[in-house]
Amino acid sequence: MPEFSESDAAAVSTLRSAVMRLSRRLRNQRVEESLTPTEMQVLATLARCGSASPGELARKEHVQPPSMTRIIAMLEEKGLVRREPHPDDRRQVVVSSTEQAESILNQSRAKRDAWLAELAGGLTEEEWALLRAAAPVLERLAQL
Structure with missing residues (x-):
């Protein structure tokens, strides 16, 4: 770990504080109030990575296999997987996810993108340029 000033x-x-607050607001x-954040995340993982076994999903989502089994059962009951x-x-x-x-x-991505774009509309040109430049770095941090 590097030495920080x-x-x-x-x-x-x-x-950390800003990312957490923004994430909470996002x-x-x-769009779908009946889904928990964890259920939405599992659906997003399936959309991003494709079909997976319950064990693979548990590893990707950092949950125990029995928890993932329950999540999958709930999503299946709702017709989403x-x-x-x-x-x-x-x-x-x-x-695998359903249509x-x-x-x-x-719909959820579109709603969140629109909300975030509206917030970004309140930034100055300089702030927006900095945020555009920082987006790939934040994406890289999220992947580490």
Whole structure:
């Protein structure tokens, strides 16, 4: 871990606080109120990564396999995922999202993008330029 100066430590703290507040506000911009944030995240992971076994989803979402089994059951009951036999191992299943789930995700992204764009409309040109430049760096941090 690099050695941080006092001003670097303050910047890290400010970044953490701002990202957490913004994330919380973005999560409140929901299309489907009956889905928990965890359920939405599982659907987003399926959309991003494609079909996966329950074990793979549990690892990607950093939850225990029994918890993922319950989440999948809830999503299946709502018609948002389907279980199919694993192509290589018939003892396992593969989970994939349905068209309804994809529609909810697309609507949710559009709503959140519109909300964020409205907020960004209140920035100065200089602030917006800085934010555009910082977006790839924030994406990289999110992937580490």
